[in-house]
């Protein structure tokens with residue numbers, strides 16, 4: 001079997017989590033409800049853990065685990081458990097984000113093929129994302145860097161302002177894991193509890209300029225979302241597609257949902 005990262009053959013591969021397990025563990029630990037996760041495709045179904053895939057050899061799995069461990073202990077847990085107000089962006093954080101995006105592309109790009117086959121413009125951009133996947137793979141192997149992508153991060157507290165405007169905003173901000181491709185801006189959108197990451201390939205998105213990450217630049221917890229349109233369109237979409245399947249009687253008890261958007265694409269010309 002071939003390791004997806006180093007491309008060498010091995011007798012067996014490790015079970016890799018596509019969604020980092022420290023996030024799902026944290027969600028379970030801090031649950032006030034059932035202690036189960038929900039499946040993004042069918043939120044009425046409760047699941048034990050995020051899915052794993054035989055993707056990497058032992059060595060590559062260990063390498064990515066190191067980035068993951070750093071992010072979990074130095075960024076994620078201090079922000080969410082100890083209520084730290086900021087963290088410092090650095091190479092390890094960057095590699096964790098790239099590895100998460102790479103794993104998502106490795107696992108999900110194929111599911112966008114159908115949409116691409118009926119839409120030329122998306123097809124072109126999908127081809128680009130295949131290139132990005134390969135670029136990220138090389139980056140994770142050889143640690144070479146250039147400026148082919150920009151990383152923007154927003155840390156958002158749970159604020160009361162949002163909840164009046166749209167159902168599920170608070171739950172979305174604090175409990176939902178959501179990873180998808182934004183074809184309009186060549187962006188990989190990664191949403192973890194209270195952490196929003198936009199990894200844009202090629203030309204930068206002007207709107208996110210001030211959110212751009214640089215090494216040794218602190219990133220602060222904020223209570224205003226820079227681009228509410230994006231936030232609301234995701235929540236609206238997920239609510240209509242997925243969350244509305246949850247019986248209303250269960251809404252108060254919803255603690256977390258794993259929501260991954262595989263088949264639908266946010267794209268204006270699709271409307």
Ligand SMILES: [Zn+2]
Pocket residue numbers: 003004005006007008056057058059060061
């Ligand atoms: Zn490997």
